Amino acid sequence: MHFPALQASLALAQTAPDYGQCGGLGWTGATTCESGWSCVVSNLYYSQCVPGSSGSSGTSTSTSTASTPSLTGIAATAPTTPPSKLTGMLPALGWNHWNAYGCSINETKVVAAANDFISLGLKDAGYEYINIDDCWPLMQRDATTQQIVPDPSKFPNGISGVATQVHALGLKMGIYSDAGTATCAGFPGSLGMESLDAATFSSWGVDYLKYDNCNVPANWTDDYAPQDGDWYNSNSAIRYRQMGAALAEQSSPFQFDLCIWGAANVWDWGARVGHSWRMSGDSAPTWQYITEIIGINVQYLSSIDFFSHNDMDMMEIGNGALTIEEQRTHFAAWVFLKSPILLGTDLSLLNSTQITIVTNPELLAFSQDATIGTPAAPFNANASMPTTSIPEYYSGKSSKGVHVFVINTSATSATKSFAIANVPGLTGSGPFIVHDMWAGADLAGTYSLSSTFSVNVASHDTVAYRITSA
Numbered sequence: 001m002h003f004p005a006l007q008a009s010l011a012l013a014q015t016a017p018d019y020g021q022c023g024g025l026g027w028t029g030a031t032t033c034e035s036g037w038s039c040v041v042s043n044l045y046y047s048q049c050v051p052g053s054s055g056s057s058g059t060s061t062s063t064s065t066a067s068t069p070s071l072t073g074i075a076a077t078a079p080t081t082p083p084s085k086l087t088g089m090l091p092a093l094g095w096n097h098w099n100a101y102g103c104s105i106n107e108t109k110v111v112a113a114a115n116d117f118i119s120l121g122l123k124d125a126g127y128e129y130i131n132i133d134d135c136w137p138l139m140q141r142d143a144t145t146q147q148i149v150p151d152p153s154k155f156p157n158g159i160s161g162v163a164t165q166v167h168a169l170g171l172k173m174g175i176y177s178d179a180g181t182a183t184c185a186g187f188p189g190s191l192g193m194e195s196l197d198a199a200t201f202s203s204w205g206v207d208y209l210k211y212d213n214c215n216v217p218a219n220w221t222d223d224y225a226p227q228d229g230d231w232y233n234s235n236s237a238i239r240y241r242q243m244g245a246a247l248a249e250q251s252s253p254f255q256f257d258l259c260i261w262g263a264a265n266v267w268d269w270g271a272r273v274g275h276s277w278r279m280s281g282d283s284a285p286t287w288q289y290i291t292e293i294i295g296i297n298v299q300y301l302s303s304i305d306f307f308s309h310n311d312m313d314m315m316e317i318g319n320g321a322l323t324i325e326e327q328r329t330h331f332a333a334w335v336f337l338k339s340p341i342l343l344g345t346d347l348s349l350l351n352s353t354q355i356t357i358v359t360n361p362e363l364l365a366f367s368q369d370a371t372i373g374t375p376a377a378p379f380n381a382n383a384s385m386p387t388t389s390i391p392e393y394y395s396g397k398s399s400k401g402v403h404v405f406v407i408n409t410s411a412t413s414a415t416k417s418f419a420i421a422n423v424p425g426l427t428g429s430g431p432f433i434v435h436d437m438w439a440g441a442d443l444a445g446t447y448s449l450s451s452t453f454s455v456n457v458a459s460h461d462t463v464a465y466r467i468t469s470a
Helices: 004-010 107-119 158-168 194-203 235-248 266-272 287-303 324-336 352-358 361-367
Strands: 021-023 037-043 046-051 093-096 129-131 172-178 208-212 255-258 276-278 309-311 341-343 393-398 401-407 414-419 432-436 452-457 462-469
Touching (some): 093 172, 107 158, 129 208, 158 172, 194 235, 235 266, 266 287, 287 309, 287 324, 324 341, 324 352, 324 401, 324 462, 361 462, 401 414
Parallel strands (some): 093 129, 129 172, 208 255, 255 276, 276 309
Antiparallel strands (some): 021 046, 037 046, 393 401, 432 462
C-alpha cells in the first residue's frame, strides 16, 4: 500500500518479512508472518508483522486497541492509549531546525545548536529540547529492515550519534515524522509503520516526536463528520492515535507533538493522544502571523492545562524584519498562552537583546509554573476599551500571584489602562504592588482596588506585570 514494489513482491511470498505488511482491506500479499512474529492489525487498511507469537494469520489485534460497540470500521479498533505522564506536563522549551535551515540540515548544525544552549545560557533558563525537523533521512527505507535510514551525508554518525552528543550536554533529542505516506518534503512517512518507527526512534535515544500531516491517502482523510460526532474517532485523530500507542510501548517516554495544523477539532481530543498540537499552518516572521495565531488560540483556551498545550508553532525571533517590540510580543504571547516555545533560528546570530527576551526568568516562570497550568485569558480592562483586531488585555494566575499582559496592537505608541478592580483573581482591597516582569523590578508606589493603572506602550509591544498584595 505504501510501498508498491514491495507489495508486488510480497504477493508471491508465503510469509511477510519482519515489520512488513501482512493484511488490510484490499491487501493481496502474504498474510502470515515468520516464526516468532505476529500479524497485528494497525487499522482497517494495514496489518504489520511485529515481534510476538509465531505463525499468526492477519487476524490478531493489538493489545492497545479497544472495541466500542457503537463504532464501526477503523474507529472500532483504533488504539485508545493515552500519552505518557512522565513528560509533557509543562510547555516544551527548546529549538527546532526548520525555520533556520529548512532541508539544509546536518549533524554539525544540530550539535552547534546544542552547544549554543550551553554558551548562551538557554539550558540554564530551562530550554532542553534539540529537535530535528524534516529532511533528515534518505528517500527510501532500508530494503531489509524497512527502517527509516538517516542520510549519511548529513548525519554520518546517525541520529543515535547526535542524540548521544545532545544527551551528554544534559539536553533532550527530538525527531520528525509524518502521519502520512511521506513527509511534507517527500521523505518516508510513518502511516502504517508506526510500531517500527517508534521502536527505531526509541533505539536511537529520541525523546520528542513532531508528527506532521502531509501526504495523507484519501481513505485517511475526513470528508464528513466523524462517528458519534466525536473528532477523536475521526480518521485524522486515529492516524495520530496509532503513533501515540506505538510511542507508549517504548521503554522511555516521548513528548508527542501533533502537527495537525488545527484540523479535526484537535483541541477537543489532542490531550487524549499527545502533549501539544499545532493550531494553524506554519509560522512566519511577520506581525500578521503573530496576531493571527493569537486570535486563533484565544478561542480555545479551555483546552490548555498541564499535559495539554495549544502549539502556536516555532518561534521566529531572530528571523525576518520583526521589530524588537514585535519579538517581545511574540515571546510574551507564547508564554502567557502556555504554548511550547521552540526557538527557530541560527542561535549563534541572536544579539544580546534577543537573548535577554527569550531567557527572561519571570516570563519563563509563568510558562513553566508547576502549580497552575492554565493560561492567561482576555479580560475587560476598563469601561472604554476600544475594539481591536485581537484582545489586548490578558490576566492569569501563577504560584507567584496574579499577572496582567497588555499588547499594543496599533501602529503607534498608545496609553493602555486597566482598572485594578477589573483584574480577575485579585483578592482584598489592597494596597497592591505592581511588578514589571520584563525589568524584574517593582514599580514605585502602591495601588488601591479603586485605582486605574496606565502605561505608555510602544507600537506592537507587550508589557507584563505581576500584581500582589503589599
